[in-house]
Amino acid sequence: MMSARALWRMCVLPVYVVLAGAVFSMAMSRTSGSIIGGIAPLAPWALALSIALAILLVIGNALRWRRRLRCMRRSMRRRRSDAKATRAAELASRTWVDGQA
Numbered sequence: 077m078m079s080a081r082a083l084w085r086m087c088v089l090p091v092y093v094v095l096a097g098a099v100f101s102m103a104m105s106r107t108s109g110s111i112i113g114g115i116a117p118l119a120p121w122a123l124a125l126s127i128a129l130a131i132l133l134v135i136g137n138a139l140r141w142r143r144r145l146r147c148m149r150r151s152m153r154r155r156r157s158d159a160k161a162t163r164a165a166e167l168a169s170r171t172w173v174d175g176q177a
Contacts, residue, residue: 086137090130097126
């Protein structure tokens, strides 16, 4: 199961980024007619940028999750092989000592 922090990063944070982009885009679009009215045409770009950033967040988190799972699986394989090697060494040393007696 995924931790709450990983779920937050993968699901909730990108949604917040898109919502922030939407709010910023709406605020920029309402500047027409004011002294900073020149930024009103850039409003769709703010939303597009926030969507692109959210997609990058999801992709990055998915890659991080895959890498973490791969490392966990690799460490489990190492533990198993180390345990087998230790058991084989113990068995070999017992056999050798028993053979000498």
